[in-house]
Amino acid sequence: MSAGLRTRVRGAVLAPGDEGFDTGLAGFQTAYRHRPSLLVRAAVPQDVTEAVRHAAAHALPIAVQATGHGLTVPAEGGLLIDTSALSGVVVDAPARTARIAAGTRVAEVIHAAARYGLAPLNGSSTDVGVVGYVLGGGLGLLARAFGYAADHVRSLDVVTPDGRSRRVTADSDPELFWGLRGGGGNLGVVTGMEIGLVPVSSLYGGDIAFDTERVPHLPEVYRQWTIGLPDALTSSVSLAAYPDLPLVPAGLRGRRVAHVRVAHHGDPRRGAELVAPLRAAGPALSDTVAVMPYTECGSIHSDPPRPHAYAGDNVVLRGFDAKVADVVLEAARAEAPGRRVIDIRHLGGALRRAPDPPNAVGHRDADCLVRILSPLAGADPGRAHAAHRALLDALAPWRVGRFPNFVYGGHPGGAADEPVDDLWEPADHRRLTRLKARVDPANLLRHNLNVPPAPAERG
Incomplete structure (x- = not known):
């Protein structure tokens, strides 16, 4: 079945047992791994088109992987398209845009844009793939100042499940342009996109770590501190208990720690004024908040750089009161x-404003997002899921939905068993199902946080 495809693809076409097949499946997430019947390691964008046409002709479900950070629904059978080799960034400084290929990582865009005093709206990790992050919405370090990353997409190069390659813009296909920006990987395989950049070359940011035994109510201190903050300051607080092991930094071993991460866009003196009340909350274990070039923004969260096993989920909340902090x-x-690691991310600001033209990113009136993340090395995924569910259920009175970028699987039966309609506003989810019926009626793109096609309407 794959012989003809091999003659049309410049990259590798591999089946189970072929040399390089198993290594080609590896990604950053090690708890789960795709197990396709066929792997296409695209060398050029046309390889993606050929792979999708082959899948459509043989009714094969399609999965896509660049870095594997956001793997939630492992493919069993079907065709996996690896876009990791499709990397590259071209910055148009006067237009403040960057054209990026499908496998490009955030760090590449940061450094390319920095040469012109510009920056992308990236998240905490600089190692993730830009395309997957943006398609899911993209909640970044400067989100309250500039909005979601998906709000700044100018165009997308997409192969739809009918095997057609097209450049999608607000003018060429307004409905598909709406759905691609925030609808995840449900509507096509993206081979490249053009994104807007922002005029940021440095920021006032970093991490302040507190021992919660000495500052026991830090989440409530943080909540009160966020009240009235200007849009220029984006922040979060992360709670973690560290084991007393040599691999943990000495100052954190055996402690329960609250990390407050801040990123301020604007005058650093104003940033220091805003952070001062937080610093006065109690003695800090460490304080790295300072002026930094934007190229060092990954140090704010210091996300782990090595592949590992993890599961995670989140809930988006309307209201951020004292009871939320207590829970x-x-x-x-x-x-x-x-x-476990539990985060509270302060929303609002520019995140409340819908872009023009609008997109599928929802829950813009939310006040905060709570994320729970569990390392799975040597752990039971079922117990992790139960702990996640307990926290999210406790936050149900404030819940308005979830955010796609922070759903990492962890359900005992796989993320496919989880309902995903709350990742979008109800009306937007219905709109996505209708759009899915138009572009992918067979639901070939289903190894993801899947939006099923709407049933055919009967006349």
Whole structure:
């Protein structure tokens, strides 16, 4: 079945047992791995087109992987398209845009844009693939100042499940342009996109770590601190219990720690004024908040650089009151060292404003997002999922939905067993199902946070 495809693809076409097949499946997420019947390692964008046409002709479900950070629904059978070799960035400084290929990582865009005093709206990790991050919405370090990354997409090069390659813009196909920006990988395989950049070359940011035994109500301190903050400051607080092991930095070993991460766009003196009340909350274990070139923004969260096993979920909340802070603190206190990380991310600001033209990113009136993440090395995924569910259920009174970028699987039966309609506004989810019926009626693109095609309407 794959012989003809091999003659049309410049990259590798591999089946189970072929040399390079197993290594080609590896990604950053090691808890799960795609197990396709066929792997296409694209060397040029046309390889993606050929792979999609082959899948459509043989009714093969399609999965896509660049870096494997956001793997949630492992493919069993079907065709996997690896876009990791499709990398590259071209910056148009006068237009403040960057054209990026499908496998490009955030760090490449940061450094390319920095030469012109510009920056992308990236998230905490600089190692993730830009395309997957943006398609899911993209909640970045400067999100309150500039909005979601998906709000700044200018065009997308997409292969739809009918095997057609097209450049999608607000003018060429307004409905598909709306759905691609925030609808995840449900509507096509993206081979490249043009994104807007922002005029940022440095920021005032970093991490302040507190021992929660000495500052026991830090989540409530953080909540009160966020009240009235200007849009120029984006922040989060992360709670973790560290084991007393040599691999943990000495100052954190055996402690329960709250990390407050801040990123301020604007005058650093104003940034220092805004952070001062937080610093006065109590003695800090460490404080790295300072002026930094934007190229060092990955140090704010210091996300782990090595592949590992993890599961995660989140809930988006309307309202951020003292009870929310208490629920999060109690959940963090109940966890054994090394078992969970729980974040509260302050929303609002520019995130509330829909772009022109609008996109599928929802829940813009939310006030905060709570994320729970569990390392799975030597752990039971079922227990991790139960802990996630307990926290999210406790936050149900404030819940308006979830955010796609922070759903990492972890359900005992796989993320495919989880409902995903709450990742979007109800009306937007219905709109996505209708759009899916138009571009992918067979639901070939289903190894993802899947939006099924709407049933055919009967006349």
